Amino acid sequence: MIKPELWEDLQGNLVVWSKGVEAVSWQKVGADYHVGSISAPARMEFYFSNYPWFWFIALMALIVLLAVLTTRMLNRFRRRNHAKLEEMQRRT
Numbered sequence: 001m002i003k004p005e006l007w008e009d010l011q012g013n014l015v016v017w018s019k020g021v022e023a024v025s026w027q028k029v030g031a032d033y034h035v036g037s038i039s040a041p042a043r044m045e046f047y048f049s050n051y052p053w054f055w056f057i058a059l060m061a062l063i064v065l066l067a068v069l070t071t072r073m074l075n076r077f078r079r080r081n082h083a084k085l086e087e088m089q090r091r092t
Helices: 004-008 040-050 053-081 083-091
Strands: 014-017 024-027
Touching: 040 053, 053 083
Parallel strands: none
Antiparallel strands: 014 024
């Protein structure tokens, strides 16, 4: 029962395994049920561990958001603090 192939086949509510047999049989016996509620950090940990692409997508979205905000802030700073420089550049 230490082979990864056997552990990958574990599903459902009931698993039957025989010592001499290499196959694992499983069946879903009852309905899914949940007891209590899960916190937001624990839910995020669950989704990110089950769907690793969420990490990549979330990181890329954060980088794009920071890039857009930085660009807007720099443009606003330039307009407020360097207005005379822009006028001089337009004249030449």
